[in-house]
Amino acid sequence: MNIAELKKIAFSEIEKAKNPEDLEKARKTYLGRKGELTAVLRSLAERPAEEKIRVGKEANRLKSELEALFESKKTAFEKELLAAAAKKERIDITAPGKKVSRGSSHPLSRLRKEAEDIFGSLGFEIIEGPEVETEYYNFDALNIPAEHPAREMWDTFWLGKKFLMRTHTSPVQIRYMEKHNPPFRIIAPGRVFRHEATDASHEIQFNQLEGLMVGKDVSLADLKGILEQFLRRLMGEKIQIRFKPSYFPFVEPGVEVDMLWNGRWLEMLGAGMVHPNVLRAGGLNPNEWQGFAFGVGIDRLAMLKYKIDDIRLFYSGDLRFLRQF
Ligand code: YSA
Numbered sequence: 001m002n003i004a005e006l007k008k009i010a011f012s013e014i015e016k017a018k019n020p021e022d023l024e025k026a027r028k029t030y031l032g033r034k035g036e037l038t039a040v041l042r043s044l045a046e047r048p049a050e051e052k053i054r055v056g057k058e059a060n061r062l063k064s065e066l067e068a069l070f071e072s073k074k075t076a077f078e079k080e081l082l083a084a085a086a087k088k089e090r091i092d093i094t095a096p097g098k099k100v101s102r103g104s105s106h107p108l109s110r111l112r113k114e115a116e117d118i119f120g121s122l123g124f125e126i127i128e129g130p131e132v133e134t135e136y137y138n139f140d141a142l143n144i145p146a147e148h149p150a151r152e153m154w155d156t157f158w159l160g161k162k163f164l165m166r167t168h169t170s171p172v173q174i175r176y177m178e179k180h181n182p183p184f185r186i187i188a189p190g191r192v193f194r195h196e197a198t199d200a201s202h203e204i205q206f207n208q209l210e211g212l213m214v215g216k217d218v219s220l221a222d223l224k225g226i227l228e229q230f231l232r233r234l235m236g237e238k239i240q241i242r243f244k245p246s247y248f249p250f251v252e253p254g255v256e257v258d259m260l261w262n263g264r265w266l267e268m269l270g271a272g273m274v275h276p277n278v279l280r281a282g283g284l285n286p287n288e289w290q291g292f293a294f295g296v297g298i299d300r301l302a303m304l305k306y307k308i309d310d311i312r313l314f315y316s317g318d319l320r321f322l323r324q325f
Pocket of ligand 1: 267298
């Protein structure tokens with residue numbers, strides 16, 4: 001093949017290349033180590049002197065032309081690739097921003113925080129206790145004897161024979177008294193569990209906030225004052241509250257506090273003066289120390305405060321409900 005023919009074929013092949021791979025293939029065919037033009041240049045040595053000069057010049061010119069053509073074609077492909085990528089990745093700074101969705105505190109967390117703040121301002125320290133409890137702390141130490149109905153399967157989620165999911169936050173009272181000397185005032189918020197049927201105001205897991213204040217002369221009047229102060233600050237001055245006598249094995253006397261809800265009284269908390277046996281179980285001498293304790297239902301307070309008529313909504317995970325807070 002002479003140089004003119006080679007040029008024709010090489011040019012047309014380069015022009016035909018549709019992508020960088022085709023182009024590279026063509027480059028190898030003509031300019032590669034074993035390429036056709038390379039072969040011509042190598043064969044020059046065997047040619048007669050005059051031909052060597054003529055063909056050599058032509059071949060070298062063709063080599064430069066082909067190289068220039070490859071370069072320009074390669075640059076064109078690169079530009080195309082860049083343009084395509086830029087089109088795909090283009091940032092339109094005038095486009096409206098994507099809305100970042102923000103979460104919010106669960107109503108129960110909000111209420112718990114508010115309650116903690118109020119008790120904090122009244123000098124109460126915040127304590128936590130375990131959700132998996134022993135029979136001793138949940139019942140025995142709280143003066144709840146073995147035959148008490150609260151120990152039945154119906155109320156308690158037992159974990160084997162000695163362990164259980166705590167049914168109330170009261171065991172924290174004992175755990176705290178065992179390790180601290182009075183006077184003290186604490187609150188212990190947290191989850192509790194009851195094996196019972198659910199309805200609009202009962203759940204199988206809910207939140208309580210335990211309170212305990214022990215000193216030399218802490219009285220029922222202090223309990224009433226603190227609870228009224230707490231409830232009015234949390235729920236507003238206008239709420240209607242009533243105290244009534246009640247029974248809990250771990251207090252003497254015992255009271256319950258109800259609040260008016262949808263025209264009926266809803267029980268909010270249990271409370272009373274800590275029973276001498278409970279003080280003893282906590283390692284305190286009842287002739288020296290006395291105090292009050294209470295356990296308030298956080299979920300019930302949240303229901304009243306945020307006007308929610310079914311406790312089960314708190315645990316439904318329904319975003320339509322949660323987004324309202
Ligand atoms: C009483 C005296 C003390 O010195 C200290 C604490 C207590 C309270 C006691 N430990 C207790 O658990 N009493 S309680 O069974 O009546 O529950 C307390 C509050 O939890 C109730 O007043 C109610 O507000 C809430 N509660 C009870 N069962 C519930 C519930 N809330 C939602 N679902 C349930 N199933």
